[in-house]
Amino acid sequence: xxxxxxxxxxxxxxxxxxxxxxxxxxxxxxxxxxxxxxxxxxxxxxxxxxxxxxxxxxxxxxxxxxxxxxxxxxxxxxxxxxxxxxxxxxxxxxxxxxxxxxxxxxxxxxxxxxxxxxxxxxxxxxxxxxxxxxxxxxxxxxxxxxxxxxxxxxxxxxxxxxxxxxxxxxxxxxxxxxxxxxxxxxxxxxxxxxxxxxxxxxxxxxxxxxxxxxxxxxxxxxxxxxxxxxxxxxxxxxxxxxxxxxxxxxxxxxxxxxxxxxxxxxxxxxxxxxxxxxxxxxxxxxxxxxxxxxxxxxxxxxxxxxxxxxxxxxxxxxxxxxxxxxxxxxxxxxxxxxxxxxxxxxxxxxxxxxxxxxxxxxxxxxxxxxxxxxxxx
Numbered sequence: 332x333x334x335x336x337x338x339x340x341x342x343x344x345x346x347x348x349x350x351x352x353x354x355x356x357x358x359x360x361x362x363x364x365x366x367x368x369x370x371x372x373x374x375x376x377x378x379x380x381x382x383x384x385x386x387x388x389x390x391x392x393x394x395x396x397x398x399x400x401x402x403x404x405x406x407x408x409x410x411x412x413x414x415x416x417x418x419x420x421x422x423x424x425x426x427x428x429x430x431x432x433x434x435x436x437x438x439x440x441x442x443x444x445x446x447x448x449x450x451x452x453x454x455x456x457x458x459x460x461x462x463x464x465x466x467x468x469x470x471x472x473x474x475x476x477x478x479x480x481x482x483x484x485x486x487x488x489x490x491x492x493x494x495x496x497x498x499x500x501x502x503x504x505x506x507x508x509x510x511x512x513x514x515x516x517x518x519x520x521x522x523x524x525x526x527x528x529x530x531x532x533x534x535x536x537x538x539x540x541x542x543x544x545x546x547x548x549x550x551x552x553x554x555x556x557x558x559x560x561x562x563x564x565x566x567x568x569x570x571x572x573x574x575x576x577x578x579x580x581x582x583x584x585x586x587x588x589x590x591x592x593x594x595x596x597x598x599x600x601x602x603x604x605x606x607x608x609x610x611x612x613x614x615x616x617x618x619x620x621x622x623x624x625x626x627x628x629x630x631x632x633x634x635x636x637x638x639x640x641x642x643x644x645x646x647x648x649x650x651x652x653x654x655x656x657x658x659x660x661x662x663x664x665x666x667x668x669x670x671x672x673x674x675x676x677x678x679x680x681x682x683x684x685x686x687x688x689x690x691x692x693x694x695x696x697x698x699x700x701x702x703x704x705x706x707x708x
Contacts, residue, residue, distance in 0.1 A: 352397035353489055353550040361568055368571055369462030371398040376570040383573035384664040387536055391495035392569035393557055396542075397550060400464030400485040402457045408477035410452040416474060416613065417447065418596060420606040426451055429516045429531055432604050434470065435614030439595040439621055443467050443586055446533060448518055456529075458490075460586050474613060489550035493557060494540030494569075494577075501561040502541055506530065510541070523553060535574070537581030537706055576661050582632060582672065582702035588643060588658045589630060589672055597626040598674065600701070628655065629680040632703060633687065635669035636695040646688040647673050654679040657687065663703060670703050671696070 350371045358365065363374030374395065376383060386392045404412060413421045419432035428449050434442040443463040448456040459467045468483040475481055493502055503510045508521040508530070518531035529544040545553050558566060575585070582600075584590050590599045595618065597605065607619050635641065641660030646653055655675030663670045671687065679685075686693040 350398070352395055353547055354395045354397065354554055357551060357554060358395065358568075363568070363570060366571070369398065369460070371461060373398060374568070374570040376572045377568050380570075380572040380576060381664050383567055383569040384576050386565065386567040387495045387538055387569060387573065387577055388665060389496070390565040390567075391493060391497040391501055391561055392536075392567050392573070393554065393561070394492040394494065394569050394574060395550075395554070396492050397489040397547070398461035399490050400459040400461060400467065400483070401488045401490075401544070402459060402464075402468055402471060403482045403484050404455045404457060404471070404479050405453060405482075406477075406479035407453055409455055409479050412475065412477045412479045413447055413455050413457070414610065414612065415477075416471065417445065418605045418612060418614065418618070420609045421447060421449070422609070424449055427517050427519065429518055429533055431516070431533075433590065433596050433601065434467065435596070435612075435618065436592065437614055437617065439597075439614050439617040440592040441586070441590040441594065441596065441599075442470050442592075444584060444590055444601075448529075448531065463586060487547055488544050489547050489553070491543045491545075491550070491553055491557070492535070492540060493543065494534060494536045495538050495566075497561070497564045497566075498538070498540045501557065501564055501566060502530075505556055505560055513541075524556060526552065528553070535581075535583055536577040537583075537702065537704055538577075539706070575659075576664055579659050579661050579670065579672065580663055580665055580702065580704035585659060589674075594628075594658075594674065595621060595626065597621050598628045598630060600630045625677060627677055628674050629677045630658065630672055630674055631680055632699045632701040633657075633671045633673050633685060633696045634666070634699045634703070635671075635687070636697055638669075639687065639689045639694040640669040641671035641673075641687045641689065641696070645671075647675055648686040648688060648693060649675075649679045649682055649684075652679075654682075654685065665704050669696075670699075672701075 358374040366375045417432035430447045433444045446458045471481045531542045534540040640662045641657045645657040647655045657671045657673045660671035
């Protein structure tokens with residue numbers, strides 16, 4: 332299937348001033364406003380953030396995420412290597428399963444958050460963030476003490492995300508698989524109108540949806556087919572801005588914001604992906620100490636009481652004491668108010684009222700149980 336090696340003519344070049352996905356020309360024709368993102372020229376929006384955001388919440392939206400990285404790990408010890416490299420326990424999933432996890436440094440800081448796809452105990456696809464692909468690849472190689480094969484095959488794959496309540500209805504007629512049998516955080520190798528493809532069901536928007544991995548050069552075919560199939564259901568192409576508002580409403584972490592080299596998983600509310608009861612993994616020793624003593628900072632959710640939109644880096648105040656800062660903030664199209672994720676001192680984490688410093692003025696906000704938005708709730 333598609334996870335096999337592909338021909339050299341299908342590999343995209345890396346050495347350019349600004350990388351482009353195979354859908355660049357299509358984005359331009361659709362009116363996409365292009366911006367730099369992690370070294371890539373990507374569409375930030377087409378018709379507008381609000382319209383694209385609501386399309387995903389109410390119908391379906393199509394994202395080009397071909398900038399994401401795909402690293403394959405193979406060999407008799409691949410199972411053990413993935414378990415040593417990541418904080419979660421790969422032994423808890425089966426063939427066809429996906430697992431969200433983090434790769435950590437020895438000091439507990441996060442190298443990247445990743446999703447591992449298990450084809451077999453001897454073969455994994457690890458999906459990494461676009462801006463971290465080369466760094467992650469080097470990190471994998473540096474820690475390869477088990478003699479596994481590690482290949483950065485990002486140059487071979489396009490990746491699309493179809494998200495929203497009508498996603499299954501739109502995608503199912505185009506593929507040779509029963510998507511109703513594809514459970515959350517699983518994947519399948521199948522065919523999309525005769526072309527090999529990998530389909531997973533994970534998501535980064537809080538809605539039902541699918542990721543499609545195909546050959547790099549076939550991205551326009553997949554993209555156009557999905558837009559044509561979903562036209563009657565109100566599908567829309569969606570840019571980076573709405574992708575961010577959607578993920579923030581669902582309180583999903585973004586590397587460089589909620590997690591980073593200086594923010595560990597316990598601070599970021601990612602306790603559930605750190606399995607300290609499993610065998611040794613990179614960062615386990617310090618993470619065990621952090622859990623025992625409690626993190627000094629905690630990620631909380633805030634919604635604005637006063638007018639204003641919080642942004643990354645804005646200071647958070649409790650009384651006359653600086654309590655922390657915003658890691659991600661936006662105006663929520665669903666809630667019609669400003670919302671933020673903020674990293675605050677642990678002693679302030681249970682407080683209800685805060686102030687956010689916006690352009691020199693303190694605006695009232697209050698803590699809220701996360702996520703801000705939950706499908707069906």
